[in-house]
Amino acid sequence: MPEPNDPFYVGYAPLPKRLRPWVLRFVLVWLVGLAGFAVVLATKQQDPGPGEWDLSKQVAIEGLLRVDPYPVLFVHDPKAGDLARAVLLVSEFKFGAQDRTQPFAGQAVRLQGHFISRGGRGMFELSSESDAIQALPNLGPNPEPTLAPTREPLGPCTLQGEIADSKCFLGVMKPGFGKTHRACAVRCISGGITPIFVTRDAQRNATLYVLTDLVGQPVNEAVLPFVAEPVEVQGNLERRGDLFYLAIDPGKIMRK
C-alpha cells in the first residue's frame, strides 16, 4: 500500500520529479520487452514450409485434360519418366474448377494461370479470364495417347493421416494443414477443391492421395466433418500417371 511520503501522480498536473526515472524505466521496459518478445516469438514460430504460389506472372501449360471426377491436366515431364505428370487444377480463391473444365474433358488444352507446388507435387490455378482454357487440335510433338494415364489398381489399403484441401496443402497457405488451418480447408473442399489424404513417414515426408468414393465420384461434402483431424481410412488404391487415387467409403472414416 502507498505510504504518505510516496510521490503522488495526477495526470493533469506536472510529473513529480521522483517519478521521472520511473516513467523512463516504463518506456524502456515497454520497448525492450516488446522487441525481445517479437524477436523470440518470430524466431521460434513454426516454419511455414517450402510451398510456392507464384502470382508474379501468368503462365500457360498444355496437356491432356481429364475430369474424373476432379480436373487434372496430364503433361509431359521428363523428370517423371514414363509416367505422365498429373497437375491438379483449381480456380481462384476457394473454388474448384470442375464446372469450367468439364466442357473440355478428354481434350488437349492450353491453360492460363499460376503454378502452385510443394514438395515436387504441382497444381495449377486457372486464371479467371474467359479464355483461360483453350482447346488444342493436338499437343505438338507429343501425341496425345502417350499422355492418357493408365489406371493401375494397387489393391485395398488402410492408411492413417489427415484429410486436407489440395490447394492450400500444395502451397497456397503456410501451413496448409492441421487444426489452425481446418476452417480454411473446410471452405476450400466445400467449394469444390480436390480433397486429398495426406500420410507422413517417420521423417514427416508427405504422400498424397486424391480421395473419391467407391464408385469414383467426389467426396467433398462427405469428408467435411473429418477434415484436418487424425483419421484412418480404408479404401482401394489406384495410380493414374504419377498420382495416387484412394477410393473410400466416407461412412467408414475413423477418428484416431
Add this chain to the structure above:
Amino acid sequence: MSHGYVAVQWNRHKRMYDAWLVTGIVLYNVLFVGVTLLTHRPPEDVAPLAVIAMRSTSTCAFLMLHAILSIGPLARLSPHFAPLLYNRRHFGVATFCVGLAHGLLATLFYHGMGNGNALLGIFTDNLRYDSLAQFPFQVLGLLALGILFLMAATSHDFWLKNLGPGVWKALHMFVYLAYGLLVMHVALGALQSETNPAYVVAMGFGLVWVCGLHLLAGWREHQADGKPTQNGPWIEVGDFEQIQDGCARVVTPPLGERIAVVRQGQHVSALSNVCAHQGGPLGEGRVIDGCLTCPWHGYQYLADRGQSPPPFTEKVATYRTKIEGQRVFVDPTPLPPGTPVEPASVSRSHARA
C-alpha cells in the same frame, strides 16, 4: 474530471502515453514481420504474408492484454506505477484495435473467399464442439474480441456516467473473462500447431504473472485492512497524529465499503474510499487544493461534503467523525452521497475536554 464531454481530454501526459504506446505496437509488429522474413522462407505471395501478419497482431494483442491486466495490481502495490494507470483506457482501445486486425485477417483468409458466409463460418466450419482437442478455438477468440469491443466502445466517460459506475465497472471486469477465453483460444489453437516450447513457456509465464500479481495485490490489501475496534456505533480509526496532514487512513467496517478518513490540518472528515469515477481508492490519494484527489485519474472531492468542487458534480457517501482525546472515530453508517458533515477537530475536542 467531467463537466462536459469531449472525445479525448488531451493533455501532455496522455499524448506522451499514446505516443509510446503506438511506438511499441509498431516496433513489435515491424520486428516480428521483419525477423520472420529474415529467418524463414521469404514468401512469394500474399497468403503467407497474411499468416505472418495474423501471428504478429495476435501475439502483440495478447502481450498488450497481459500488460493491461498487470497495471491494476502494480498500481495497488506501488504508487510508482500510477502513471501507467492514468491512461489505461487508451491502452485497452489500442489492444482491441490490434486484436481486431488479427480477427479480420483470420476471418478473411481462413473463413472467407469461399462459398459461405465468413462470419457464420467461424461457428460452423468446425463443428467439433464435443471435443476439447478439436474444439473450434476461433469461437473463443471471437467472444473475447466481442468483450474487448464492448469495453473499448464504452470506455468513454459518457458511458461511465450513463451506465453508472457499478454497471460500468462490472462490464469492464469482463476483461478477465476475455483473458480466460483468449488463453483457451491460444491453447486450443496456435499451441496445437506451434511445436517450439517457447510458446508454451511464454503463455504459462504470462498466466502465472497475471494471476500472481493479482493474488499478491489482494493479499497485501487484505493485510492492510486489519480489524478495527468498534465502540458502540463508532469504529476507532487510530491516533490523530498518525494520520499525516493532507493524507487519509483507510478503515474497513464490518459491513459496507472501505472508508477514507482524511486529515486537513486539525480536522478530520470521512468519505467513501470508492471514487465515483472508476472506483479508485480515494484513501490512497492526497489533499490538493483543499480536495481529496483520487490517485487513479485525479478526481477531486471536498472531504467534508463528499462532492467534487463546482462545476463538477461527482458525489460519494460521507460519514460522521469524532475525536476523543487523540483518538479518531468514524460512524460506519454511510450518509447519502454529497451530504455535508462538519469535520471533527482536535482543538474542539480538547476544548470540550
